[in-house]
Amino acid sequence: MFNIDMEGIDLEKIYDLIVLGGGPTAIGCAIYAARFAMDVLIIGKIFGGLIATTHLVENYPGITSTSGQGLMEMFKDHMDSLSIPYISDEIRSIEKIDDYFVLHSFFQQFKAYTVCIATGSERKKLGIPGEEEFAGRGVSYCATCDGPFYKDKTVCVIGGSDSAAKEALFLAQNVKKVYIIYRGEEIRAEPINKKRVYENDKIEIINNTNIVEIKGDTKVKSVIFESGKEFKIDGVFIEIGSLPNSDLAKKLEVETNKKGEIKINRKSETNVPGIFAAGDVADAPFKQAITGVSEGVIAAYSAFDYLKQTKIEY
Amino acid sequence: MLFSQNEIDNIKREMSKLKNKVILKLFTDFKTQENNTKVRNCMGCEGTYELLNKLVEFSDGKLMIEEYSIEENKDEAKKYDVKRIPAILFVDENGNEVIRYSAHPTGAEFVPFLNSIQYFSGVRPYYADQILTHLKKIDKSKMKIFITPTCPYCPATVPVLTLFAIISKGKISAEIIDVNLNPDLAMKYQVQGVPHTVVNETENIYGMFTPQDLLDKLTKGKRDFGGMYA
Structure with a gap:
């Protein structure tokens, strides 16, 4: 439960650390910052972040199996226990004034x-005809949200990642048939999930295939393969990876790589002093909730260390 | 047990923030028995009744529930055009409906529901000033949002609508519809994903949106940035 009003939020105060984001990375960072007795505030667009859309988390040590939302509930409880304020808002720009930053929503x-x-x-997004037109009418990016609407229907998951495999496994609980349509030779899921996919009678993999169009009338009816073949389908779940939300950083001249990910070092520092980054927005090659939390925690420590060096009273 | 001890502590803390008294109208299908007990049969009715009464218990007298049966209190049901149960109505001091929950606000929907009660009690919402600034440019609107208790994006979207409804004092009304309890409505509005918002029965918003997005939609792009980014 969050601050829904301005109670506990002092707009005049200069916070020691403001964490931008609503996922595990941000919360992990804030928890450590609070324990370092820093004045910390979290500003997030959606509490839970992308992991909250995952139906199954089985690789977070200490938690054998839970949903993404379940994991974030635990994070929320932890955050609440430290009275860390959270605001649901989106920062549009950051500017440096003297020795502090001003963040504008x-x-x-x-x-x-x-x-x-x-x-x-x-x-x-796939960026193909029909994708935008049928968004919410047969095109989905969240099986947890929209899967239940396809009971006993035939759907496809576009993509070959571990996330795509998990989406297919979740959908298979309700639908008649799931096709995984993947452009590559063999799906790249974690072996444990790959095995589950292969063993699931409701899931069929179509490899080496791209789709070029999504067609329908009031809702999705089919997809068109690159070969020109029309394939009848009731729903299209797109799971082809993600793009870092780094526009804000770029405006601040924080260095990013070719993928748009923020470049950080082992202290989660960026090239701009006082600006740290962590999690999916940063340039680590392997992105998981736990690696994000790790980078976030390091960012909290580095911010603490930075304040000790730059602020006399620290 | 409805809530864990940790949840109870959190709810008590949040309920202590209520400023003014809030009366919610709950519509169920209760039938009064000979021994004066009430029996509720509809899916979600008993659960919603229990949930609201738990909140009343934690509210230090600030929250009150008026329960009506669509069987036994037909006039009240007719007055508010309640045909679906359970329904929770946030009604202002003039008797005008501001928010309707055609839903059993559990799971991920519980916190936004609690937030609505807080706003309705006079807790000043975070976005109040900007919405008030633009209110003149917004036509009277009816919003319906379709949700499920497991949708991760819905809890971030529902408060946007309820916030606008409360700040606009019902000029923008909001109805939260649980697809699981109202599959026929979901079919009627061709809902194939959540959150799915219907504006004035004509326009659809698919997926999540922010207060900024909704302001743009309702002011038809004539949003005044107030010089913040000028």
């Missing part, structure tokens, strides 16, 4: 000596 502005960008990533 559409509605307010906030001040902080250090900022951790943990804004995560968002689902990549």
Whole structure:
């Protein structure tokens, strides 16, 4: 449960650290910052981040199996126990004034000596005809949200990642048939999930195939393969990876790589002093909730260390 | 047990923030028995009744529930055009409906519901000023949002609508519809994903949106940035 009003939020105060993001990385960072007795505030667009859309998390040590939402509930409880304030808003720009940063949202502005960008990533789109037109009418990016609408129907998952495999496994619980349509030779899921996919009678993999169009009338009816073949389908779940939410960082001249990910070092520092980054928005090659939390925690420590060096009273 | 001890502590803390008294109208299908007990048969009715009464218990007298049966209190049901149960109505001091929950606000929907009660009690919402600034440019609107208790994006979207409804004092009304309890409505509005919002029965918004997005939609792009980014 969050601050829904401005109670506990002092707009005049310069926070020691403002963490941007609502996922595990941001929360992990804030928990450590609070324990370092820093004045910390989290500003997130969606609490839970992308992992909240995952139906199954089985690789977070200490938690054998839970849903993405379940995991974030636990994070929320932990955050609440430290009275960390959370605001649901989106920061549009950051500027440096003297020794602090001013963060502008559409509605307010906030001040902080250090900022951790943990804004995560968002689902990549296919960019093909019909995708936008049928969004919410047969095209989905979230099986947890929309899977139940396809009971006893035939759907496809586009993509070959571990996330795509998990989406297919979740959908198979309700639908008649799931096709995984993948452009590559063999899906790249974690072996444990790959095995589950292969053993599931309701799931069929169509390899070496791209789709070039989604067709329908009031809702999706079919997809068109690159070969020109029309394939009848009731729903299309797109799971082809994600793009880092790093526009904000770029505006601040924070260095990014070719993928748009923020470049960080082992201390989660960016090239801009006082600005840290962590999680899916940063340039680690392997992105998981736990690796994001790790980078977030390191960012909190580095911000603490930075304040000790730059602020006399620290 | 409805809530864990940890949840109870959190709810008590949040309920202590209520400023003014809030009365919610709950519509169920209760039938009064000979021994004066009430029996509720509809799916979600008993659960919703229990949930609201737990909140009343934690509210220190700030929250009150008026329960009506669509069987036994037909006039009240007719007055508010309640045909679906359970329904929770947020009604202002003039008797005008501001928010309707055609839903059993559990799971991920519980926190946004609690937030609505807080706003309705006079807790000043975070976005209040900007919405008030633009209210003149917004036509009277009816919003329906379709949700499921497991949808991760719905809890971030529902409060946007309820916030607009409360700040606009019902000029923008909001109805939260649980697809699981109202599959026929979902079919009627061709809902194939959640959140799915219907504006004035004509326009659809698919997926999540922010207060900024909704302001753009309702002011038809004539949003005044107030100089913040000028």
